[in-house]
Amino acid sequence: MDTKTEDQVIQTQLTQGRSDWPDEPLTITTASVDAQIEDFFYDSYLRYFKTAESRRRWCVDSDIPWAEITSNASETTALIVESFSAVEMFLPDYTHKITDLVRKSRGRALFQANWGYEESKHSIVLDMWLERSGKRTEDQMAEFERSLLGGEWKLPFDSPRQMICYTMIQELATGVNYNNLRERAESEGDVCLARVLRWVAADESAHYNFFRKGVKAFMELDPEGTAKDIKWVFDHFSMPAHALIPEWDERGKAIEDAGVYGPKVYLGKVRRPIIEDLALTREQLRGTGLSEAEVQEISDKEDERQEAIRQGKYSRFTTIATSPRLLHPCKRIVTTIP
Ligand SMILES: [Fe+2]
Ligand SMILES: [Fe+2]
Secondary structure (H helix, E strand, O other), X not given: OOHHHHHHHHHHHHHHOOOOOOOOOOOOOOOOHHHHHHHHHHHHHHHHHHHHHHHHOOOOOOOOOHHHOOOOOOHHHHHHHHHHHHHHOOHHHHHHHHHHHHOOOXXXXXXXXXXHHHHHHHHHHHHHHHHHOOOOOHHHHXXXXXXXXXXXXXXXXXXXXHHXXXXXXXXXXXXXXXXXXHHXXXXXXXXXXXXXXXXXXXXXXXXXXXXXXXXXXXXXXXXXXXXXXXXXXXXXXXXXXXXXXXXXXXXXXXXXXXXXXXXXXXXXXXXXXXXXXOOOOHHHHHHOOOOHHHHHHHHHHHHHHHHHHHOOOOOOOOOOOOOOOOOOOOOOOOOOOX
């Protein structure tokens, strides 16, 4: 697979899901909406867990080419890595507050537990790279960590449905962040950092897909109420870093100047792809605050897609590689149970 194809695969995985995890519409039964949602999330979590265990697990020690570590990355790149690691450090707040909100839903609560494990690796591996590359000393890391201790993340929305809309947006934005930073690391010739970022972005992409499927399930069962929540969350969305990290304005500017993330990236690579993916009606699209021209463009595209599906000309689930070629989880001993 050449680099371009691999990048296209990553982009597709980030925005449209994975080929091995198709969007299956809910089967509408006579059960209550709550019961159907619970069934959906539990089933969705089991699928997620199975794929994660068999194909996506990676080790911070053996799946990163630490032997090839260099200090090739620029100081700006190191500053961005440090900033992203800082956001990941508020994991105790994210896990306990979201789990508390969704604890009555077994599927969502189990997902949050697994999510917490996967997210915990992100700050560890980013910190390992900062130290091993020589970009930061142990003392600098400790000092920076101390400066973060005063902050506490608060739930930005207080209903489980609004929170899943929020986490859907936030996870895609995070995946785009890491993917853009990975491209920068590659252009600076930092193989080790590029691999770190590829694994982290793969996790973020899987998180986004779990949440996106959940939002679609809510859309199917309560289209109007869910569309209102999506609009509300988009209208009030901001990434957690803004409120948590000291001197974020400076860091945010460096991230934007580097082309990794900013308003333009958010609108083009996060907001728009999500709105297109949710297949909202014209009326719902107007409700999201898009311009009339954008509403027409998205609706026409969706109409064409639906027509192609009706005529059997188009498959929603194109075959793409399950992960980029260079990613191979660490070897495991497979035993056969007699
Ligand atoms: Fe993360
Ligand atoms: Fe994530």
